[in-house]
Amino acid sequence: ALCQIKITVDPSQTDHTIAPEIYGQFAEHLGGCIYGGLWVGPESNLPNVRGYRKDVLEALKQLKVPVLRWPGGCFADDYHWRDGIGQRDQRPRTLNIYWGGEETNAFGTHEFLDLCELLDCEAYVAGNVGSGTVEEMREWVEYMTSDSQSELAQLRRKNGREKPWRVKYFGVGNENWGCGGNMTAEYYSDLYRRYATYVRDFSGNRITKVANGPSGRDLPFMKTLVGNAHEHADAFSMHYYVLPNSDWNVKGSALNFPESEWFSVMQQTYQVKELIEDYIAILDESDPDKRLDLYVDEWGTWYDPGTDTPSALYQQNSIRDAVSAALFLHIFHEHADRITMGNIAQVVNVLQAMILTRDDEILLTPTYHVFEMYKVHQGSSHIPLTFESPIYTCDSAEAPPLNPPSSFKADAQPGKPWINSIDAVSASASLATDGTITVSLVNTSPTDAYPVEITYAGNSLDHVNGRVLRSDRLDGHNTFDTPDAVQPRSISNLKTVGNTVQFLLPPASVSTVSATHS
Numbered sequence: 451a452l453c454q455i456k457i458t459v460d461p462s463q464t465d466h467t468i469a470p471e472i473y474g475q476f477a478e479h480l481g482g483c484i485y486g487g488l489w490v491g492p493e494s495n496l497p498n499v500r501g502y503r504k505d506v507l508e509a510l511k512q513l514k515v516p517v518l519r520w521p522g523g524c525f526a527d528d529y530h531w532r533d534g535i536g537q538r539d540q541r542p543r544t545l546n547i548y549w550g551g552e553e554t555n556a557f558g559t560h561e562f563l564d565l566c567e568l569l570d571c572e573a574y575v576a577g578n579v580g581s582g583t584v585e586e587m588r589e590w591v592e593y594m595t596s597d598s599q600s601e602l603a604q605l606r607r608k609n610g611r612e613k614p615w616r617v618k619y620f621g622v623g624n625e626n627w628g629c630g631g632n633m634t635a636e637y638y639s640d641l642y643r644r645y646a647t648y649v650r651d652f653s654g655n656r657i658t659k660v661a662n663g664p665s666g667r668d669l670p671f672m673k674t675l676v677g678n679a680h681e682h683a684d685a686f687s688m689h690y691y692v693l694p695n696s697d698w699n700v701k702g703s704a705l706n707f708p709e710s711e712w713f714s715v716m717q718q719t720y721q722v723k724e725l726i727e728d729y730i731a732i733l734d735e736s737d738p739d740k741r742l743d744l745y746v747d748e749w750g751t752w753y754d755p756g757t758d759t760p761s762a763l764y765q766q767n768s769i770r771d772a773v774s775a776a777l778f779l780h781i782f783h784e785h786a787d788r789i790t791m792g793n794i795a796q797v798v799n800v801l802q803a804m805i806l807t808r809d810d811e812i813l814l815t816p817t818y819h820v821f822e823m824y825k826v827h828q829g830s831s832h833i834p835l836t837f838e839s840p841i842y843t844c845d846s847a848e849a850p851p852l853n854p855p856s857s858f859k860a861d862a863q864p865g866k867p868w869i870n871s872i873d874a875v876s877a878s879a880s881l882a883t884d885g886t887i888t889v890s891l892v893n894t895s896p897t898d899a900y901p902v903e904i905t906y907a908g909n910s911l912d913h914v915n916g917r918v919l920r921s922d923r924l925d926g927h928n929t930f931d932t933p934d935a936v937q938p939r940s941i942s943n944l945k946t947v948g949n950t951v952q953f954l955l956p957p958a959s960v961s962t963v964s965a966t967h968s
C-alpha cells in the first residue's frame with residue numbers, strides 16, 4: 451500500500467526537555483554482563499583499561515551513556531557491599547543465588563563508580579532492602595560520598611579513593627514485591643520509608659531517592675506505594691519487559707520467529723504507553739505539581755535461551771529489537787515531563803544488550819545502533835508531532851495469555867482488549883541546543899514501504915542528513931562473522947525540496963533525519 455506520510459515539524463513549538471537519562475543503561479551481576487563483558491581484570495590478556503574491556507568501553511563512549519544502574523536487578527537485594535571493597539584477591543567468594551555461579555566480588559563499589567567516571571555518566575546504585583540492614587545501606591552511602599574524616603570515609607581512602615564519588619541516584623531495593631523479598635505493597639512502602647530515612651546527603655552530594663514500583667501492570671501496588679511513600683521519594687520506578695508470547699514459561703525465540711511474534715512485540719511495546727499513562731495518573735493524584743519522576747529503570751525484550759546460550763539471559767538481538775527499542779524511546783520522549791530516566795536491560799551480554807562479546811571479539815547489536823542514532827535526542831527539546839499513520843494488521847496474531855504468576859514476576863492484569871491492528875509508523879522529533887532538528891521514524895510494517903514528506907515550519911533547510919537501519923529479514927542481526935550486517939546507512943533516496951524533505955521509509959526499519967534551519 452503506497453500511502454504517503456506527511457509530517458509537519460515546528461521547532462518553535464517545543465514542550466519538555468528529553469532528559470539524557472532516558473537513554474540510560476543497566477548492568478547487573480548476571481551471566482556475562484559484568485565479568486567478561488565490562489570487566490576482565492587488569493591481569494587479563496584482553497586489551498583493558500585498568501581492568502575494563504577496552505573495546506566495550508570505546509563502544510559505550512560512542513553512545514554517550516548518561517547513567518548506569520548497578521548492581522541489580524534481583525542481585526541487588528542479595529548484595530552486601532563490604533564483600534566488594536579492599537584488595538581484590540582477598541575479597542570473599544559468594545554465591546549468586548539468582549543467576550547462578552560464584553561471585554568473586556572483583557567488581558565492586560570502586561570498580562563501578564570508577565567506570566561511571568570513565569564513561570562520564572551518572573551512577574545509579576540499587577541498595578539492598580530484601581536481605582540487608584538499614585545500617586548497611588546507610589553506611590554504603592557514607593562510604594561512597596562523604597568527604598569527612600569519618601571511619602568509613604577513611605576506609606575508602608585506604609582502599610584507594612581519596613575524594614568521594616558523586617552518586618546521583620539511589621534505588622531503595624529492587625522488585626521488592628518479588629525477588630527483592632516478596633513483600634506486599636504496604637510492607638514494602640513502610641520499609642521504603644524507613645530505609646530511605648537513612649539514605650543521606652553527605653558533603654554536597656544530593657541523592658535522588660527511588661522507590662521501586664511494579665513490573666508489568668499492577669496498578670494497586672503502585673497506588674499503595676505512591677500513596678504511602680510519595681513524601682519520602684524523588685522518583686518511582688516501573689519495569690516493563692516484552693515477551694513475544696507473554697508467557698514466562700514459553701517466551702518466544704530471539705530469531706526465526708513467525709510474523710505473529712514480530713507483531714506481538716510491537717503491540718506490547720505500544721502498550722507501555724497506556725501503562726505509563728495509568729501510572730502517571732496515580733502520581734498526579736498525590737503530586738499534581740510534578741515534583742516526582744517516573745523511571746522505567748528496566749525495560750526491553752526477553753526471549754527463551756537458545757541451545758548454544760553461553761551465559762544466563764544471553765540472547766541475540768535483531769532488527770525487531772531495534773524497532774521495539776525505538777518505539778519505546780518515542781513513548782518516553784512523549785512523556786518526558788514525568789519520565790526522566792529509562793534503563794534498558796542490559797548493557798552487555800544480557801537480554802536486549804547493546805554489545806555481545808565472545809572471548810576477544812565484540813559485536814554491536816541493532817539496538818546499539820538505535821541508541822547511537824538517537825543520541826542527538828539526549829537533552830534536546832521535544833517537538834510534539836501530529837500525523838496520520840497507516841495501520842498494520844496481522845491476521846495471524848493471536849491474543850497472548852495473561853502472564854501466569856512466576857517466582858519473580860507479579861501477575862499481569864488485563865490492559866486494553868487485544869486487537870490485531872497497530873499504527874505502522876511512529877515518529878518523534880526534537881530540537882537540540884545547537885539548532886539541529888531531528889525527526890526519528892519507525893516503520894513496524896514488515897512488508898510495506900511508505901513515502902514520507904517532512905515539512906519544516908520556518909526557513910529553508912541546511913545540512914540535511916538521513917540514516918536508516920534496516921534488514922531484508924525480520925530477524926536480521928549481526929554475528930561475530932558478519933558484525934556489520936545490520937548497521938545504519940545513509941538514506942539514499944532523500945530529497946530536499948524547499949522546506950520539505952522526502953524519502954521512502956522502508957519496512958521494518960528505524961530512521962533519523964537531522965537538519966538545521968539556515
Ligand code: AHR
Binds near residue numbers: 524625858
Ligand atoms: O534484568 C533481569 C531481571 O529482571 C532483574 O534482575 C530483575 O529486576 C527483573 O526481574
